[in-house]
Amino acid sequence: MKKMVKRSLLAFSIIVLCVALVGCGGAKETDKPKGLTSITVATGSPGGSWFPIGAAIAEIFSNNGIKANAEPGGGVSNVVMVSDGKADIGLTNSMIPTEAFQGNKPFEKKYENIAGLAFIFPNFQHVIVSANSGVNDIIDLKGKPFADQPVGTATQMGFRDLLSTIGLTESDLKMTYCSQQEGAEMLKDNHVIGMTAFTGPPTGAITELATSKEIKFLDVSDETMKKLNQKNSGYVRDIMPANTYPKQTKEVKGVGSPTILIVRKDMPDDQAYLITKLLVENIAKLNSAHNSLKSLTAEIMSQVSGLPIHPGAAKYYKEVLKK
Numbered sequence: 028m029k030k031m032v033k034r035s036l037l038a039f040s041i042i043v044l045c046v047a048l049v050g051c052g053g054a055k056e057t058d059k060p061k062g063l064t065s066i067t068v069a070t071g072s073p074g075g076s077w078f079p080i081g082a083a084i085a086e087i088f089s090n091n092g093i094k095a096n097a098e099p100g101g102g103v104s105n106v107v108m109v110s111d112g113k114a115d116i117g118l119t120n121s122m123i124p125t126e127a128f129q130g131n132k133p134f135e136k137k138y139e140n141i142a143g144l145a146f147i148f149p150n151f152q153h154v155i156v157s158a159n160s161g162v163n164d165i166i167d168l169k170g171k172p173f174a175d176q177p178v179g180t181a182t183q184m185g186f187r188d189l190l191s192t193i194g195l196t197e198s199d200l201k202m203t204y205c206s207q208q209e210g211a212e213m214l215k216d217n218h219v220i221g222m223t224a225f226t227g228p229p230t231g232a233i234t235e236l237a238t239s240k241e242i243k244f245l246d247v248s249d250e251t252m253k254k255l256n257q258k259n260s261g262y263v264r265d266i267m268p269a270n271t272y273p274k275q276t277k278e279v280k281g282v283g284s285p286t287i288l289i290v291r292k293d294m295p296d297d298q299a300y301l302i303t304k305l306l307v308e309n310i311a312k313l314n315s316a317h318n319s320l321k322s323l324t325a326e327i328m329s330q331v332s333g334l335p336i337h338p339g340a341a342k343y344y345k346e347v348l349k350k
Contacts, residue, residue, distance in 0.1 A: 065093065087309045088302075091309075103119075106134075109291055117288070133178065149265060151267050152186070153223060154244065156220055165189065165245055165251075174221070176207060176224065180225075182223060188255060188262070203219060210232075211233060261284055284333075296342065
């Protein structure tokens with residue numbers, strides 16, 4: 028009887044020791060900074076590119092013993108959620124934080140409790156018109172029927188800012204606000220002469236449009252790009268290579284605003300460090316999450332634009348990249 032009790036106590040002790048060492052998810056408790064027990068990732072709408080990327084990020088944390096979940100969101104709402112502490116990580120576009128810091132529309136007040144964590148993938152501002160529209164420059168869009176995306180989206184904000192650099196406002200165009208897919212269909216059916224979309228090329232709706240209709244992409248001049256970057260450092264010069272879309276035989280000089288990951292500015296440095304470390308060490312998971320991430324590296328991730336990078340993330344990049 029005494030031997031059976033001793034064996035039971037020994038077995039129980041081993042179980043307790045194993046649980047203490049590995050926890051439920053396989054990561055050592057000593058590897059987790061204090062307070063980092065769960066993570067909420069604010070992503071995008073189901074069906075878009077941000078949602079599966081956010082889900083992959085959440086899975087990385089779950090696989091490393093940190094409870095995580097991905098929540099639908101958007102570029103503007105994710106900034107609000109992270110700044111208010113309702114999400115730990117969020118996806119947004121690099122030109123949006125500047126608007127948040129200043130409390131510009133669509134933000135109702137200043138949101139300043141955010142910092143950069145990682146560059147994720149580039150987005151290109153597509154400005155597309157029908158080939159026979161007679162429009163050869165953005166200024167020529169004045170008075171024309173045009174499809175933009177809903178107010179508060181990165182596409183709408185970006186096109187509003189682009190128009191402002193050449194002295195136009197949205198009201199100077201006959202604007203329809205709709206989804207990217209709906210805009211492409213309206214252009215294909217000649218209900219509008221053009222459309223815009225801030226997205227990672229190539230995108231399915233525009234590829235289908237370019238296949239079925241003669242279209243052209245408008246360039247953004249160096250002067251306009253300079254004014255736009257002065258307005259908001261989150262905008263960068265981007266070149267869309269020739270043949271990105273069917274029958275697009277020339278490169279397009281346009282505007283970029285990368286998708287980035289943000290965290291709370293007041294997040295402890297050791298937490299931001301570990302989050303960055305886990306993402307880099309599991310980068311193969313990110314590479315396979317979406318086609319736009321297939322070439323993502325730690326070097327690319329470190330190139331955050333639009334707002335200061337979190338000190339904890341900067342520390343990890345410095346170590347891993349030997350900077």
